[in-house]
Every structure is written in C-alpha cells, then in structure tokens.
Amino acid sequence: MFTKDRKYRSYDVVVGMDRGGQRAHLKNLGLLTEDMKKPFIGIVNTYNEMHPGHFHLNEIVKHVRDGVWAAGGVPFEFGTISICDGFAQANLGMCYALPSREVIADSIEVMTEGHRYDGLVLVGGCDKIVPAFLMAIARLDLPAIVVTGGPMLPGRYKGKDYATYELKEAAGKVQRGIMSEKELEEMEGCLSPTAGSCSMMGTANSMSVVAEALGLTMPGCATAHAVEGIKRRIAKASGYKIVELVNRGFRPSSILTRETFFDAIKVAMAVGGSTNTVLHIPAIAHEVGIKITPEDFERLSSCTPYLVKIKPSGQHTLKDFEDAGGVPAVMRELGDLIDVSRMTVSGLTVGEITAEAKNKNSEVIRTITNAYSNQGSLAVLKGNLASKGAVVKQTAVHPTMLKHRGPARVFNSEDEAVIAISGGKINQGDVIVIRYEGPIGGPGMREMLTATSYLVGMDLANVGLVTDGRFSGATRGPVIGHVSPEAAIGGIIGLVEEGDEILIDIPQRRLELLVSDEELERRQKSWKAEEPKIKKGYLQRYMHWVTSADDGAFLKSE
Template identity: 35%
Template structure:
C-alpha cells in the first residue's frame, strides 16, 4: 500500500470538468481508462536527439524502460527536454547546462508524474538532468546511454583521447591527412558516448557511485543488449521507488557525495566532475566545497587503467567487472552504508562483484598510479581555487616554474599559437584568459591548449597550461583549469602579463605568480573592465547570474529547490 497519495492523483484522480480534461486529452493517444486507476505515473525524461550522437539510441532505451514500468504496474509517459550534444553545439554545451536543468525541473514539476527516469549520456546531459530533478526531489533513477564500442584502426584500438595526439601529429606533419581521415572513420563505430574515461563516462560512474542508478550502469556498452536489460529493470524499480517514497534527498547525502569523489579519483575521472558535483550538491542542499576534494580523496590511488590516464577503454572496464569491481577495492575508504536506488546499500551492490582483468582494474595495494584524483590548487593566482588532474599530467611538470606566455582570449590564442616568432620555450607557462563562465561566456573546453607549432617541431609534447576554462575529460596534459575568480570577474588571472614568473606546485597544492600583493592590486586598479555583457536572451541571463567555477557555475537563483508542488493550480 502506498505510504502517501500519489502526486498524479491531483490530475487524474479528479472528478468533474477538471478530471475530464486531464484524462480525455491523454486518451487521444489510445490510452485505456484503466491506466488512470491510480497506478504510479512514471516520467521518462529523454535527451534523445540526432544532433546529440551520443544519445541517438535513446528511443530504444525508452521503450525498454516502458516495458519495465508496465510490468511493475506503472504508467510510463515519455517526454523530451533540450539535448546537449558536446560534439556539435556552439559556443559550448556547458553554456546550456543550466538551461536544460531548468527545462527538466519545470517539466517534472508541472506535470502529473510520481517518479522519474532520467535518460542521459553525453557530457552535460547527466548533470543537467540530475540538477533539475534534485530541485523537485521526486523518486528518481538514472540510466546512462553507455560508452560506444572501442574504435579500431589497422588492428589497434583507438578512442577519443587519441584524437589529441593524432591532431598534434597531423599539425607537425608526422601524420598525413589521408591517414588522419581514415582514423576518423574508424573511431566511432557504434552508438554511445566516448569510449574512454572522459566526462560522459565520469558522469555515468558518478551517478552509480552516488547510488542513483542500478549497479553496472556506468560501463555496459551502448551496443550491448544488457544496456536494454538494465533499462527494463530500471523501469520496474522506479515503480517500487515511488511506492516506497524513495526520493533523491534520501540517497544524495553528504557521505554519498564523498563516495562519488573517491570513485572519481580511483577511475581517473574528468576534471569536469568537480564542477558538476558541486552544482548538484547545491541543488539538493548538501554542503560541499572545492576544498573538500583534496582531503576526501587523499590516499585514493588510480585503480582503473583507462584512457586518458591509462591504456584501456570503458568496454574493457565492463568486461573486467565494471564500476562495482572498482568500488570493492575501495571498501576500506567508502561510506558503505549509503542507500542506493535499488534499496540496497552501496556495499551490498558491490560485495559479490569480481575483477576479471587485473590489467584493467588494479588492486588497491598495487595501483597503476599512486597519484590520482583531482588536486585543488590555491594561491594568489587562484584565490578561490583551481584544479589539475595529476594522473593525466607529466610528472616532471608537477613542480614547475616558468615565464608566462599570455593570450588574452581564445581568438588571440588561435591567431598567435603557431606564429614562428612567438616568444615561447618548453619552460614557458601558457596562460589563456577570458574563457571562464562569464568571460567566454559558458566556460568552454579549451584549457588543454595546443602546443605552439614551433615547439611541436622540436618534439615538445607537454607544457604547463593555465586558464579559467575547462578541458575535455578525454584530454590530458599538465593543465590547470577552472581558475577562480576568472579573468572576467576581476581575478588575478586577468592581470597576468607576458614574462611574469609562475610557479605550479601540485604536491604543495599551490599556484603562485611572483608578484607582490601591492603590484597585484596596482594592476587590478588599472585594469580596464570591458563591457562583455550580451545584449539579450538566455546568454545575457547566463552572464548576469552564473556563479564562479568553485561554486559549480550554477545560477545563483537556482541553488536549492522548490519542491514538487505546482506553484498555482489553474483548474
């Protein structure tokens, strides 16, 4: 018996004119009367779009969810929300993450649903959907789209992380264009998101580690029939979650967030994980700060040998035992009593798992790399913090001092990076300004700046790079990101000049420019603040209300939630 009246009964359980309107128009889809008899109504929030190739198979997954919902005695209703395709959208999909979260929040709140299944895969779709659902706080379950099958070129595996190496090889003349194009046709050979531990895979692991999905959600390949089975089982489970009133707020506790942080460290997850997890915490009301990442993940080594920090692919992780095999290795670190969507604790979900390939998932006492996770840096160059992913960086550059080579914006960078007269050496520190949340706007994935052409020709493959932007989770290098405050918000980054000496000390968690406090303030006082505010529309709203990276880059007016009650009932 339900613990409380179903929310959908406020629509479909009415008598008279109002009930007539709600039911009659739904019946034009061929829905029989008994579907409105009081069974749980399950919303299937779908980000399917042919402009989001990662999510282009979601119609099939939605049908599997519906079968599960029907089998469990529920009434499924599928609805679309704006879809964010990382590969096609300009200027950056991140600009629209908050917009999609609003779409999701209001679509759920305004409609007669008792529980929600979120279908998400491509990078920003996962945090956007989870953020929106958190602000309503209904029973919610997440299904990721799954990674694509590993690419193959001339008998060798190839994936998204290889793109950065291949591009540099092509720019330097080592890889002919015809071969470059042949590899292009060999990489994305099935449905699904990036096959490596990029942002999409990190987000899929995040929701599983948070307890928002059924076990094995993170790594089942999109093309594997077991992805449909998981979707069917998820459809069944969400009906029971509604009957148990198992809301997001009961699962998304502070310990659950810490579990996700530890899991992200162990898998070598994306730096984008940080900004999205902070935004989700802000929506559900869990106190979480950028400073928490260093101490929560302290001592967590890199266990998953996956690109870009390692060798293998998400498909290999699934065959090796999936995320449960990684979590089992972390048993001594995790909050093992955290509740998950299937009603079990996280320990119960991983305790029977096994690792089938130690080349892919290492034991915790013999990790692939003792350095893991995302390190938060502080210093006079990033008063509110910056992040770096040590496992994807060059060891010899983790402590480095060098002169700044400054690019004022992305256009300046593109115009000068391959200039043979650029005053740059391998010891230089590349600094890119005005690519943060407000400055770009939208905080694009341009932080992993290309190596200057003349250095590429000399065989240089990595340099220290610093920006207030982000980088793709598929990328690698000694790249400092998310500098806060950003240049456009008056941060110290904005006053860095060519030749200023910058020191990066990852073991010491610091990022410092050799300027006195007085000189920094003098430069800031003379800094000309340009009017970069767009004149109209959503982008203007974004620039006016987006918070800085260390707060998750959410809108200031969206933190917290409004609950599931409709503001005003017109019927």
Template identity: 40%
Template sequence: MATMEENKLRSRGWFGKSGKDGFIYRAWMKNQGYPADEFEGRPVIGICNTFSELTPCNGHFRELAESVKRGVWEAGGFPLEFPVMSLGETLMKPTAMLYRNLASMDVEESIRANPIDGVVLLCGCDKTTPSLVMGAASVDIPTIVVSGGPMLTGRYRGKTVGTSDVWRFSELYRKGEMSQEEFTTSEACMCRSAGHCAVMGTASTMACMVESLGLTLPENAAIPAADSRRKVLAHLSGRRIVQMVHEDLRLSQILTKEAFENAIMINAAIGGSTNFVIHLLAIAGRIGVDLTLDDFNEICAKVPLLLNLQPSGGYFMEDFYYAGGLPVVIKELIGRLHDGVITANGKTMGENCATAECFDPEVIGTLAEPIKDLTGLAVLRGNLCENGAVIKPSASLNPDLMQHRGRAVVFEDIDDYKARLDDPELDVDENSILVLKNVGPKGYPGMPEVGNMSLPKKLLAKGVIDMVRISDGRMSGTGFGTVVLHISPEAAVCGTLALVRDGDFIELDVANRRLNLEVSPEELETRKCDWKPLDLGYKRGYVNLHINHVLQAHEGADLDFLVGGSGDKVTRDSH
C-alpha cells in the first residue's frame, strides 16, 4: 500500500493509477528495462539536459548526467533524463537570446506535462541557465541546478588566455599586429577542454547567480568542467534532489526577495556580466518576486570589486576555484547579505560559507582591500534611458570616461555600423561617443551581444583603447570597455535613442547614475513626428511571436504572457 508521502508525489498521477491508464503509463516505460518496483512510489527525478554537439560548452553533459543518476539511484529515486532546446552562444544566429524564452517554454511544459516530482537542471552555456531556471520557476517543484563548469585556463605562447582575449586578439589582427596563422593557432590554445568560458563571462556569471540564489550545492560555480570534483558535485546533487522531494522544498521557498538581493550584491562583488540583470529580472517575474532596476542600484552602490578575474581583472575561473571559490566571496559579504535564507541543501547561506577560506588574496580581495573600488554594476537614468540602462564600471579601460561629455557618432543599425566603422572618412575622434540603434529586444530582434562595439580602425592606430559606447543591445560577459547597454525604451519602439543624431552631445555621469542627451524636449518631439518604425519583415513563427510579445530590457525581456507561473498541475489529464 502506498504511504501518505507517496500519494503526494506528482508521479503517482501517472504510475500509481490502475486500469488502462496505469497500464499505458507503465508498460511503455518498461520497454527500457525498468523493473516493476521502480514504479511503486519512488520519487521520479527529471534530469533536464541541455546537451548538444551544437552547444560546445555543454558537450560533456551526457557524462555529467550519469553522475547525477548515480546519486538519484543511491537516494532511492527514479532518474529519468529528458532533453530540451539547447542554446549554444557561439553558433546560434542571430543570437541565442532570441530563443531564451522559447527554451524556457520547452522546459516549463516538459516538466509540467510529465511524471516528475523533482528536477535537476543541467546548465552551462550562457542562456541555458536562465532559460532552465525560468521554466522550472513557472512550475515550482523541487529543483536543484548543476552547472557544467568552466574550461581550463588557455595557454598561448607561454601566457594564460581566456575568452576575453578574443576581443584583444581581434584588435591586434585588425591593426596588422597578429597574422591570420597566429589568430588561427590561438583558437585551440584558448578552448582546450570541456566547459564554458574560463573568464567571468555570462556563463560563469550565471553559475555564480544560481549558487548565490541558493539553487545549487556550495562550490557549484567555479569547479572546472575537467575536474573530477565537478562529477562529485553532480553525484551529490542527485542524492540531494531526492531529499528535497521528500521535504517538499520548492523553488518558491528558496527564490525569495532576500535571495534575489543577495544575488545582486554578490554579482556586483564578482564583476559579473551585465547580462545578469536581464536574466535575474526575468526569473523574478516568473516566480512572482517584485524586482526592479532600482533594486540593483541601491544594493550595488557601495559594493567594490572583490574578484580579480577577466574581463575586470587578470585571472580565470580555474584560479577562482583554487582560491576558494564563491563561498569565500559570500563569507566576506556576510554582514551585508541576508545570511539566513534557505538554500537547496537545506542549510542557510551563512552556514554554507562558515568554513570558507581564501587561499589566494591576489585573486579574491576583501572589503577592506578590494581589487577595485569601482562596483561591478551601475544602473543609469536620464532622458536617453527613461526606463534605465546598465554599465559595468569595473570593466572600463579608462576610468576618466566614467564622467564624460561627447559628440554622438550614430549608427542606425548593425549593418550601418559594419559598413562605416572603419571608413577613413568617418567623422570621429577619441572623445566621440559611439551610438548603435535598433539592436534591442524587438529591433534586431533578440537583443544581440553587439554593444561592446569595436573602435574605429583609425583610432586604434592612434593607440586609443577605450571610448564610450551606447546601445539598446547587450554585450558578451567576456567583453570590456566603457559600454552603456540595455537602453530602455529601445530605438525600435521610439525610445529617445531612436531620435539621437550625429553631432548631438551626450553626457555620461556614472557617479551620479545619469545619462542624458543634450537636446531640448521640443526638438525631440519634432524628431519623434518624423520617426518611422522598422519593417522587421518577420510574419510567421516564433520570431513573429517574440516581436509581438517581448517586454523591454528593464522588465527582463521575457514574453508578456509568460510572466508569473502557473504551477505544477497538469494542463489537462488524459486517457
């Protein structure tokens, strides 16, 4: 006879049924060789796997899933692996971000429609983490996240290299200081093991995000993909998810407002990707937590950079793990964090980092002696970004640009930028501000990582290494420079950005969190009357759905009809 706890399992609505319905659910599963007692009250654990050979960062996930399964079996669970859409940042066109919300729908409906009591999310490449968490949050069953881990640090000509060096190598190549042969050789030197980017790019930021939210076991963020301890963590996570099901510890109990505030502060301290903002806002929207851009500014304002990793510093994720990993950073911030929040292992955040120890102060700084005084994130307001914009001060190559007034050099879209950037006749100097329009959530569509625009070739030749750049797009977490992103409203919906013209003056004042276009309201109204919307040309399919329903950057760029979850109840029972 099933126990009371067994009757509470979602999976009993499938495998616990008698008659024809139960026969169908169990019989076809048995063709995979499962004995009858596997269906008699064991918690069914779904392993949501984003493995794909088209997603190189997640190429080792078949093996990682096996480690999870071992842990689930040991704890008395019944592991069942299932695939969902995988988002490979390096190959997908026009941008993986266009499909983040689609993948989240895949995850949500796959969990809700199947006999799953708890789920392990296998995440790696940039968008796989937020899409899986967004989808699971909408269903709200016991969930634990296992990240794939970063690559080993690259080695090129005796020097350590990582993904951020792509941008440096590209500029050297454009200046003629690096040959095509050298450029090609560096490829394999940079990506020499399984795993995602070895720097504090978006993938590593997302791994830190889920740990700082409390959705993983401690140390998840930094263990290299090639390190055997990554498999151990996956194994232990498999054990733990079974316990979470027995405890009925759901995402909504972990993803509280306090957990989100912790994640924001930790992200500022590690110099995480600006993409963190847009993904965290989307996750909050799914779980029903009221989170806005203003929360980011208030929390980040006095948090210095504590982590010396590229692109804000000099080291790599592998070094971060050896130095003690994210628990060290959390412990350093413990007086400012909500240390009593519950995490996936059933312990509080404070308990999880109590024994953390820093083994390399060159990699992990302290509040008393930070790596940089500049914070890892700032939210800007002004007439150019009425609903906000973001900048990563710690990634600037020229701190003097944190307060800057310059003449706009405007590119109407990405094609205009590519066609004219290196034109010797382009009217630009080192004090100019590069402005790129129509690369936002609707305008591209999908909000690509093109915000960290390359500098004009003629300025590179003069030794210029940084300029203020402004767009309604995003930038890679591996990128750097004085780059203002996520301008909202975007140009495609006639935000003020759409009205900027060559020669207009723009003032950036990061200290006071301001970004203003020095054009009168009257002139802007006149320009607005002349503005015409883009003809994006997408009349069918998912892209058309995205354009018609995507929210602006300050709202997380989710689809409007996906905000708020609908629980784990099956859409409609069958048979």
C-alpha cells in the first residue's frame, strides 16, 4: 500500500484501503503495484476504419504509448467518434458533422473525469475532431498535448498534384462534356493515395495549424504528413512530454489567453485558413471564458499578410508547405505580429521555436515584403442581409468578383440548388441563395461543397452564392457563408425572393439585399418558420441548444 503523497488525480482511484477493488481491476489489466504510483495518461484515439484521415492512427498511438512508458507514465488508450466529412457530403450525414464536435468534446470530458486521468494525449485529425480536442483541453484544463494525424500525400494524376475536392469539380466537367467518365474514374484512383487528412488547406489542416499556433502540439506537428517517420517521432516525443507536463503541474489555461487566440487567428489568416475557423476558434475560446467574435477575425485578418497560398486557393500542396518550413517558418515571417514570449507545451517559447525555424522556400512561404496580399484569407461582411455577419474566403475570390450585383436565385436547401446548377438553370451573374441550412435550420449547418464545386466545374465563375450554411475549406469563389441571423430564426435571408437584387462588396465588407425597409417589413409579417427537418434523436436536441454561427455554434449550457 502507498500513501497519497503526490498530487496525481489518479490517486483518487488507487489510494486508500477502500480502493482495493480498483487496484484489483488494474492488476487484472497487467499493472504492477509500482505502476499505480505513476501518472495515468489518457490517450484519445479516433481511429476509424471508414476514415482516410484516421485509419493509420493505431500505429501513431503505439508511438505515443512508447513515449509515455519511457517517461515513467502509464498509458490508457480510449476511443471516440470521428466523422469523415467527405463521406457526409451531399447527404443527411452532413447534418451530423458539425454537431459531432460537441459529442467528441463531451465524450473526452466524460472519460477523463470518470477515470481520473492525470494528463491527455489526443491523437486525431480532420475537420471537427481537432476543434473538439481543443475544446476538451480548454474545458478540462489538464496537462494535454495534441498529435494531429497529418495530411495525406498529394494525389498525382497525369503528372500534376491534385486534392480530393477537385473530383467534385471534375464531375461538373463531365456534365459539360469536356471530361469523360473514364477519366473521372481514373482520377478517383489517384487522388486519395495515403492515409491522412485531405491534402489541401481545408478545415482539417487549418485547425491543425491553429492547434500548433496555440502552442498545444510539438513544433512541426501540423504539417508532418501521416505516412512520414517524423510523425511517429513527434508522437513518441508527445508521449514523453506529457509526463513532464503532469509532473510540472502545467495547465492549458496558462497559455490559452486572448492574445494567444489572436495569434492563432493571425497564423490561420496568413496561410489561407478555412472559413470554419470562425466557428471553431470562438467555440474553443468559450471553454476558457473568452469571447472571440467575427469582428475580431475581420480586424486581425485585415492587418495580417497572406503568405501561403495552398490548394484550393493556390497550386502549392501541404507537402510543399511542410518542406518550406511549416508553421514555425510562417510564425517567424510574421515577426512582430506574433507574441514570441508565449510558452508552448514543448517547453519552448514561440520565440525559441521560431529562432530555429528556417524558410526553405520563399515562394511557398512568402515574406511580408512579398506577401500575396496585405490582408489575410477571411473577410467578414455585414449589411441588412447579415446584420451579425457573414464570412468569405476573400483570397479564393477572383478579383473581378470581389464586387458583384445580381438577381437572387432562391433555394431552401443545398439539394435544390445542386439540381438547378447541374441542370443548367443557373446563369452567369446570378446570386444563389441557399437558406435553412444554418445550425438550427439545417440542422447542423451543412457544408455547401457540392454546390460550390459544381459552380466551378460548370464554369459558372461569375455566379455568387450566399448561405446561412457553411463551406468546406476546399471551397473557392465568390461564396459567402455563416449568414447570421439564419433563416430559421427569422433572419433576413429567409425573406429573399426570386429575382431580388443582392449586392456583394467584399472590399467594403458589405452584403445587402437591395429591397426597401418597407417591403422587408411587409414580408416579415407574413413569414412563417419552416417545419423542422429533424424531429427526433440528437439533432432534435441539438437544434434547441445550439447558438448562432456568429457565436461559434456551440451548445448553450442553460
């Protein structure tokens, strides 16, 4: 027997005459009495057989476990869910994608508190999983390190690099008759070549960048590819480091300050980060009592240079980005825009990390003096159509479409819009409006990737799109999402009628429905909410508790 002479939470389980049953269970699992004096480390493994970003994670976790044992801790692996947004696209599954973020965060909290782990290593990747990890870390405020699963290698087809989102654009080309179905099938066999998150600056890799910028991963983790040896070494180092963090009494709240979140936003804007960062970063900050608003994104993006242009915004790949120096090199280039005194889980300050970083390719990671733009990737638009804001990836919009005025083509779901686009019923100059796809109306705020990809594939470059839904990080073009308030709660987007003129003015940050106030008032009086699309299960509960997109679409606590 041993006494509770050290401050490990896990001693709640193993110390005391009345804990004999717990110790018996642990001995049954193979632990020695001496092991029970060591810190217990929970390892979150989001391995999933139907997920290219996660089916390699058992191997990654093995290296984490090795690191924990080597450092004098005891690893305990447990799993949680991980939806692949790729499979959820264009079907009911996408309604569950964003809501899965809350389930993942909650499940980690439940296991960690129930088993009294002393620290966590969270292993996973992709769109909602990394944000959920960060929410759980912020909420629990226990020693924790994230090991992101890493991007897949880029797909190669006919000698060029591609990412999976380009298959949807290719489908539009087949519709137009400029690509054959056989070529499309050949392309399918090439564009998802290895394990890992999709090889583009979509939400998955944007949030991996954010995790590293927040200081919650080991340096270089975000861009270390899934199949590379460096990912295994980072995994083992993370397992080793977490035991040190537990023994030091590290708390994530010590580094997750408002300024840290601001720095992470700047890094995301510098690399062309996804519009979904505007949902996820506020939700993470909320867990530590910090409010991050769309206005913060607008302010920070407007003063952050755009340095890295990766697919879908440019032609460089995540592998190019890694080879050029990754996140540390970007933070070095940002210089005084980043607080270099901040500490990270690695035990190094940001300044110590960036001092060792090198920009190995100044065309992939540009300098501030040679930036693609003096503004970052995102812009927040406001106007009568979005009084609480809407978001656009301005760096992925052709200059000729930064300002556009056109007639509204109104659809109450993405499915209706896709039928119209693929059926040739949308004209150049139109502004597609897709509504009742917000957090409540969706429910679950589906991605509109199928619609936006068809616009590209059908060569409808002069068509705008406005929605209270959201977009994949793979989206490009004059497409505006997160319109708030959403249609389901009486937002003006629910009052738009076919043929109404809509003004999109990205430089002036305006999104206007060009209809008189008197006419809008008349329409408001006759407006009725749509019947809920889902009337049972998790989504029925979710729609009653979820906050607006401009808040981060997290679940209210009361």
